[in-house]
Amino acid sequence: MAESLVTLENLSVRFDGRPVVDQVNLAVRRGDIITIIGPNGAGKTTLIKTILGIQKASEGQVKLARHLVLGYVPQHLSLESTLPLDVRRFMRLSGQPSGVCETALARTGVDHLIDASVHHLSGGEKQRLLLARALARKPDLLVLDEPAQGVDINGQAALYDLIRQLRDELNCGVIMISHDLHLVMAATDKVICLNQHICCSGYPADISHDPAFIETFGRPVADSLAVYHHHHNHRHDLHGDVVDGGHGDAPGHGHGDHEGCNHAHS
Known part of the structure; x- marks a missing residue:
């Protein structure tokens, strides 16, 4: 099994007593590309800031591999x-x-x-x-907060392709936040659906059928989770709706198990 670069054990972060990240368990290994998705306020940025040591955990542990070198790409350049x-x-x-x-x-x-x-x-x-x-x-681990923020659709696809290439060249792990479901499902190995806690996780083609995913994002988005090809000319928002025209690609195929839970969300 590949080396574990970061392991989260029952990680919780609270602000003024309110849970922003709640009992999250996650391991990122060398070679992984793991993408965190979730609605606004789900705790995504707080989670990666805790991994980076910017935010202190309220409970649980963040275990980093010895001599781990982190590379961080923030959402904005201020x-x-x-x-x-x-x-x-x-x-x-x-x-x-x-x-x-x-x-x-x-x-x-x-x-x-x-x-x-x-x-x-x-x-x-x-x-x-x-x-x-x-x-x-x-870096051993690349941490990317909305790496395609402010990038046009063709640029997003090229950027995600580049991230995969860098993962292969560096043999590093990648953990990133993204809102673009269509492109990210093609660019990632595993999806984590976060809404304070982990609602569900698994392979991209499987995760869209998980009841917890559908509950969080409103409806199944299976048709929008096609594997990206270079003729792709539209994108979807968090609910799987087309936001800039075009026609979908043929659905991609996934494999493997996925994990879910049936917590209700407000």
Whole structure:
């Protein structure tokens, strides 16, 4: 069995006594791509912040592999707009040698922007820059909070393809949050449906049939969980509804067991 990079044991986080993350058990192993989905307020970002050590757990444990190197891609790049900062200088802030930074930029396809102002980058270019900064650390575990935020549909597909390639090249684990069900179901190995607790988890093609998934997201979305092909030209929101036109692909096929629960959600 692959090495466990992070293990969560009965992890709970409470704010003012209110559970935001409740009794979560999860293991991320080398080679995994695990995607966390869930409605707004489900505790997704809190969960990964706890893994990163940014947020303290109220109960339970976060066990990290010894000498674990983490690479983090936040949802947004927040910089003071009046601060002059080009891509080269931004990468130097990672503390990695310039050659390593340039290699990382080339791998994520933005090395031609090395002298460009960070403030003038498009959404997709910023996300690739953030991924390059994480990649420069040669991480064992990539933690991605909405990595395709602000990226157009074609850019999202390419970005998820790149994440899979980096997983293979680095033999790292990946845990990410995403709202785009259609693309993420093609880009991930396992889906975790979170609504404070883990409602259900499993292979992408199986999870959409789980009663807890249907209860949380409103209705089955089996037709929207097709394996991505490059002719795909639409996307779905959290309820599986098409939000920008086009026609669906043929349904994908999954395998394996999935786990669910029958907790009610408000």
